[in-house]
Amino acid sequence: MSKRAKLAIAAALLLLGVAVLGAGEDVRFTLGGALVDVGYFVQDPIDEPEDITPSEVLSEVHAHNELAASLRQHFPRTHHHPLVAMVVCMDSRLDTNELLGDTRQYYYVLRTAGSLLSEREEEMLELAVAGGVKVILLTTHTDCAAERAAADPVQRARYPHLTAGVDRRAAHRAELLARPAIAARIQSGELIVEEARIDTHTGRLAVLSSLPRGYEEGHAHPP
Numbered sequence: 001m002s003k004r005a006k007l008a009i010a011a012a013l014l015l016l017g018v019a020v021l022g023a024g025e026d027v028r029f030t031l032g033g034a035l036v037d038v039g040y041f042v043q044d045p046i047d048e049p050e051d052i053t054p055s056e057v058l059s060e061v062h063a064h065n066e067l068a069a070s071l072r073q074h075f076p077r078t079h080h081h082p083l084v085a086m087v088v089c090m091d092s093r094l095d096t097n098e099l100l101g102d103t104r105q106y107y108y109v110l111r112t113a114g115s116l117l118s119e120r121e122e123e124m125l126e127l128a129v130a131g132g133v134k135v136i137l138l139t140t141h142t143d144c145a146a147e148r149a150a151a152d153p154v155q156r157a158r159y160p161h162l163t164a165g166v167d168r169r170a171a172h173r174a175e176l177l178a179r180p181a182i183a184a185r186i187q188s189g190e191l192i193v194e195e196a197r198i199d200t201h202t203g204r205l206a207v208l209s210s211l212p213r214g215y216e217e218g219h220a221h222p223p
């Protein structure tokens with residue numbers, strides 16, 4: 001790292017320390033969330049060269065990890081027990097920290113192609129609920145490559161398992177809700193399961209449905 005870069009990081013950390021010292025919880029949360037956005041904004045214009053080789057990409061991955069891990073050791077974290085389990089597509093444009101402005105590890109994040117659930121994920125979500133999760137957020141998102149593939153006969157022939165999974169996505173979600181341990185907690189009010197669609201470009205969630213029914217009143221609905 002160049003001397004200039006080290007000085008810039010030191011100055012940023014000093015400013016951050018001054019801003020955080022003495023701030024209340026609301027201010028700390030909002031400031032932390034804003035800094036997530038600032039971090040994305042600062043890195044966004046940096047392009048990777050098009051002719052980069054796979055071994056160069058892998059070297060960058062390890063160099064970035066080394067730098068990130070060496071910085072992180074100066075910022076110890078508190079472990080928070082997750083309260084929310086989110087199912088999110090693997091699309092790289094979606095980032096759950098950015099989506100929520102929350103880095104506190106209150107979220108289990110289950111990322112699958114097309115936000116698809118199989119029996120394995122259903123069991124994992126049930127396990128999370130048994131461990132204390134109070135909200136399951138089942139998302140889909142606009143401009144999803146898996147949904148586009150499912151709507152295209154040529155891609156359906158090429159990717160039969162993925163596209164069949166998209167066809168069965170709603171059925172798997174219904175299976176999850178019907179699992180006795182999940183259904184009982186929804187019934188008793190210990191668990192809310194919400195379906196929402198993420199606008200890929202703005203990151204805004206539009207609530208599609210929720211259980212127990214009626215909870216979504218007052219939330220934003222899609223057009």
Ligand SMILES: [Zn+2]
Binds near residue numbers: 114141145
């Ligand atoms: Zn997707």
